[in-house]
Amino acid sequence: MCPLDDDIDSDNDLFQPYSDEQQKVIRHTLEQMMNDSYHEDGHLMPIKQLDMSWIDRDCKRYIKRKAIEYSLTGSEAIKVFRKRSSVSAFRIASLCYYLYSLEGGFDPCKPNEGNIRQKKAQQACKKIYQFMAEYIIEQMLRRWGKKFNELNSKRYEDEKPDNNRLYDMLTPEFTRDQLKLLIKQIGSTTPARQFIWMWGPKKMNIIEIIDKNHFKKKKP
16 A cells, blocks of 8 residues: 655655455455356356446547547547547446446446446446546557657658549549549548548638538639
């Protein structure tokens, strides 16, 4: 354990052994985990399928919020890292939910039917997911974001001749599906949404966005 006392005299006393009560809780939790993992004869127990449907809405909100950030910034790193950070945070929340179930005595594989402890565990795990998703993507962006965006910018710049040719091949008015088909025909790996963003009002401003699937060229 690591108590953080503000007294100067305690600066060197950072760690201390677990108390008897804490050791008892840890041993009990480990025993429960082992019982969930192995039969008495040593064979593996059946896999547990946790019911995590109660956190789906939070995951979708996070993904959507980061998609809006991507649309405002054009950062490829945010677009790519948002789902990876969500998956990692979801795994952490799932593990915590399982541990809460050992302490609370509820079945994490079944939907909540009024169990107060289970509801509190779900609320706590939602907060854990939200914090960890933001923390993970912030760390990913801090460590790799700038380099990732630079590499993507260079890739798009290298494809510029094809980009210009692609624009010329489009009809004065075109759909997202028509753009995807032409991208495939010229062998480009750039996604359609990137062309639309690059040609759109926030970048080159050479197309008019009629709606999310229909577009109009502003120059011949």
